[in-house]
Amino acid sequence: MSDVTFYIIETIIKASLVVLILSAIAGFTTYFERKVLAFMQRRKGPMHVGPHGLLQIAADGIKLFTKEDIVPAQSIKPIFKIAPIITAATAFIAMAAVPFFPPFELFGRTIHPIVADVNVGILFVLGVGAVGLYGPLLAGMASNNKWGMLGAARTTVQFVSYEVVSGLSILAPIMIVGSLSLVEMNNYQSGGLLSWLIFKQPIAFLLFLIAGYAETNRTPFDLLEHEAEIINGYGTEYSGMRWGMFFIGEYANMFTVAFLVSLVFLGGWNDFYFIPGAIAIILKVLFLMFLFLWTRAAWPHIRPDQIMWMMWKVLMPLAIVNIFITGLVIL
Amino acid sequence: MMEREGIKNYIEVDTRTRPVSRWQQFTQVVRRSVSIELLKGLKIVFGVWLKDESHTLIYPKEKLPLGPRYRAVHKLLRLVESGNERCIGCGLCEKICIAQCIRMETKIDEDKRKEVVDYSINLGRCIFCGYCAEVCPELAIVHGGRYENVSEQRAHYVLKDDMLTPIDLLKQQEEFPGYGAISPDADSKIKKTPLEY
Numbered sequence: 001m002s003d004v005t006f007y008i009i010e011t012i013i014k015a016s017l018v019v020l021i022l023s024a025i026a027g028f029t030t031y032f033e034r035k036v037l038a039f040m041q042r043r044k045g046p047m048h049v050g051p052h053g054l055l056q057i058a059a060d061g062i063k064l065f066t067k068e069d070i071v072p073a074q075s076i077k078p079i080f081k082i083a084p085i086i087t088a089a090t091a092f093i094a095m096a097a098v099p100f101f102p103p104f105e106l107f108g109r110t111i112h113p114i115v116a117d118v119n120v121g122i123l124f125v126l127g128v129g130a131v132g133l134y135g136p137l138l139a140g141m142a143s144n145n146k147w148g149m150l151g152a153a154r155t156t157v158q159f160v161s162y163e164v165v166s167g168l169s170i171l172a173p174i175m176i177v178g179s180l181s182l183v184e185m186n187n188y189q190s191g192g193l194l195s196w197l198i199f200k201q202p203i204a205f206l207l208f209l210i211a212g213y214a215e216t217n218r219t220p221f222d223l224l225e226h227e228a229e230i231i232n233g234y235g236t237e238y239s240g241m242r243w244g245m246f247f248i249g250e251y252a253n254m255f256t257v258a259f260l261v262s263l264v265f266l267g268g269w270n271d272f273y274f275i276p277g278a279i280a281i282i283l284k285v286l287f288l289m290f291l292f293l294w295t296r297a298a299w300p301h302i303r304p305d306q307i308m309w310m311m312w313k314v315l316m317p318l319a320i321v322n323i324f325i326t327g328l329v330i331l
Numbered sequence: 332m333m334e335r336e337g338i339k340n341y342i343e344v345d346t347r348t349r350p351v352s353r354w355q356q357f358t359q360v361v362r363r364s365v366s367i368e369l370l371k372g373l374k375i376v377f378g379v380w381l382k383d384e385s386h387t388l389i390y391p392k393e394k395l396p397l398g399p400r401y402r403a404v405h406k407l408l409r410l411v412e413s414g415n416e417r418c419i420g421c422g423l424c425e426k427i428c429i430a431q432c433i434r435m436e437t438k439i440d441e442d443k444r445k446e447v448v449d450y451s452i453n454l455g456r457c458i459f460c461g462y463c464a465e466v467c468p469e470l471a472i473v474h475g476g477r478y479e480n481v482s483e484q485r486a487h488y489v490l491k492d493d494m495l496t497p498i499d500l501l502k503q504q505e506e507f508p509g510y511g512a513i514s515p516d517a518d519s520k521i522k523k524t525p526l527e528y
Contacts, residue, residue, distance in 0.1 A: 040380045044387040298376040299369065314360075 006109070014115050018100075019092050026251035027057045033293050040297035067240035072144055075237065079142035083234075084242045087135030087249035091256065094128040097121040098259050099183050102269040102277040114183070121182035122174070125260060126166060129215055132253065133159050135246065136217075136224055140234035151233025154223045157304045161311035162214030162221070168319035169207035172326040173197050173264055182260075186268030193272070198265040203322045205265045207315055212257035214307065216250060219296040223304050258288035397476045399512045402459045404488050405452055406475040407495040414501055417471035420445040424463035424472050432456035433463060450491040454480070465510045473507045 031046070031054070038045030046053030071077055098121070099114040118124055133155055140152025174180060176197065177188045189195045198205045214221040225233035232238075235246055262268060262284035269277035302310070350356040388395060397403075408417050420437035432453040440446040464473045472494075480488055487493060496504045514520070 036380065039383055039385070040376045042379060042385050042387075044385050044389070047387075047389055294373060294376065297380075298372040 010111070011115060014113070015096070018095050018115060022092065022095065022252050022255060023248055025255065026248050027061065029251050029254070029289065030060070030247075031057050032289075033296075036290070036293045037297050040294070064241055064244040069240050069242065070237075072237050074144040076142040076144075079138050080237075081242070083135050083139035083142060084238065084245035084249070085135075086138065087132055088245040088252070090128050090132035090135070091249040091252035094125045094132070094256050095252070095259075097124040097182065098256060099186065099263065099269070100259065101281065104278075117183060118181075119184075120180040122170060122180050122185070122260070122264070125182075125256065126170070129253065129256065130159070130163060132249065133215075135249065136234040139238065139246070143234070143237035145237050147231040147236040148234050150230045151224050151236070154230075154304055155234065157308060158214055158217070158221065158224060161308050162211045165207055165311050165315045165319055166211030166215065168316060168323065169204045169211060170264070171319075172204045172323050173201050175323070175326055175330060176200060182263050182268075185264050186270065189267045190270045193267070196265065196267040201265070201322070201326070203318060205261075207319050207322070208265070209261060210315065211311075212261060213292075213295070214311070216253045216257055216292075218254065218292050220299045220301045221307055222301050223307065226301055254289065254292055255285070258285045258292075261288055398514045399508055400514075401476055401478075402461045402464075402474040403476055403478040404454065404474075404480060405463070405494055406473050407450065407491065408471055408473060408504060408507060409496045409498070409501055411501065411504060411506065414498055416447065416495065417469045418447050418450070419469055419471070420447045421468065423466045423468065427462045427466045429460065429462065430456045430458050447491070450494070452489045452494070454489050455485070461510065470507045470509070473510075 034056075035045040035053075037043075046056040049055045049059045071080055096115040097118050099112065099117070101113040103110050103112045105111070136155040137152050137159075140148040140150075140155065142148075173185070177185050179185065179188075185197075189197060213219075217224050223229075223233075225235055230236075235243055238246065259281075262281055266284045267280070269281040271277045272280040275283070350359045409415065410417055420435065422435060422437070425433045425435055432455075434449075434451050434453075435447060436449040437445050437447055459474070461474060467473075477488070482488065
C-alpha cells in the first residue's frame, strides 16, 4: 500500500472514529450529568429505565429520533433547518485539530491520533468553535419566536464577551511555547508535573477555563437557553432530532474545551509518573468534565449585563496585564 | 443561626453595610474574589454528593407510610370475632354527610334486625371530611389508605362490595383505632412543650 492510499484510509477511519465515539460519549455524558446533578441536589436521577436508569440514554435516543419534525410555518425554513447542523458539524470539525492521545504503533506504522496535524491547531479549534455560535444565533433569529429572538441576542452578547478573553488569555502560553500547534504545546510540558503550563500561567488557565465555559454555554454562563427566563432560548421552536443535534453539539464542544485545557495547561498526554500518557489525559478530561457538572450544581447563572461586565471590565484587563508581564519575563 | 433551647429562632435583618462608593464596590469584589467564595459553594455541593442522602421515593415501588388519620377511600369493616358486618344501618352517616354523597338502603330481616342491603358513596361528591367515620357509633365506616383510584369505571371502589372487607380476608383486617387517633410514633415527631421539660 502506498503512503498516499494509507494516509487517505487512515484519515477517513480517524475522522469516523472521532464522530462515532464522541457522539456516543456525548450520550453517556447526559446520563452522568443527570446522575451527578441529582446526587448533588439530594435526588436520585433517572431510575426507572434499566438498572439505575442506565437505559435512559437509549430511551432518550429513540424518543429524539422518532419525534415529529416540526418546522414552524412562519419561520425562515432553510436557515431554521441548517442551524442545528452548523452547531453539530462545527463541534466535530473543531476536533480535527485536537491530538487526543499520544502516537502509537499499529501495523508497523506510527499512528498519530489527530485527524489533521495543522501547525496552527489552537487557532483552528478556537476559530471553528466560534463559528459554532452561528448555530444558536441563526436558529433564534429564524424561528420566529420571541424567546428564540432573545436567545439569539444573548448569543451575540456572549460571543462578543468571551471571545476576547479566550483569545487574549491563550496568547500568553502561546508566547511561552512559541508555537500554535497543539502537539508542540503538549511536547513543551513533557518534563513532569512542574513543567505544566498551569504553574507558569495560572491566571491564563483560569481565564481560559472561564471563557471555555462561556463558549460551551454552561452554567454559570448558560444565558442562551436559561429555562426560567427565556424557555429554551434559541431552541424553543426545535424538537426531535434537530434539537438533538444542538444537544450533541453542546456536549461535543464540552469535550473539545476539556481536551484543549488539558493539552495546553495540564500537561496533555505526557506520561505522569507511573500513569501512561493516554490514561493521564483521559483522567484530566474526565476531571474537567466533572468540573462542568459540579459548577452547574453549585453556582447560579449570571445575567447578560453581568457577563459583559465581568468579561470586558475584569477579565480582559487581567488578560492584558498577564500578557504584558509574560512578555517582560520572556524579554 | 444558633439553635437555642426553648427560644424561637428569629430571622435577623441583614445589617452588613452595603457598598456605596465606587471604591467600596471595588474592594468588595476584590475581597470576595480573594476569599474565594465560589469554592465554598463547590465544597458544600461536593459534600452532599459524597454523602448521597437522597430523599427521593421511587414512587410506585416505594410508598410513604400513612398516618392513622389519613382520609382516603372509605372501608366498611366487619367484626373480627364473628365476621358479621359492623354496620347496623342506623343512617347517621347518611344524615351527617355534608356533601350528601352517602346512600344506604336497609330492610328488617327475618330476625327482626336491620340489615344493610345497599351502601354506596359517590366519590365525585365526597369531600373526604371524615364526618361519616367520626359519627359512626359502631366504627363500621372508616377511611382507608387507598389513594390510588385508577379504574375502568367510575362506579368502582364506591359500592358496598368494594368497601366491605371480604370474608376470606377477615384475618388481615386491622382494627380501627378510633377517629382522630394519633400516630404510633407521634412522640418522636412532636417538639415537647415547656411543661414536659
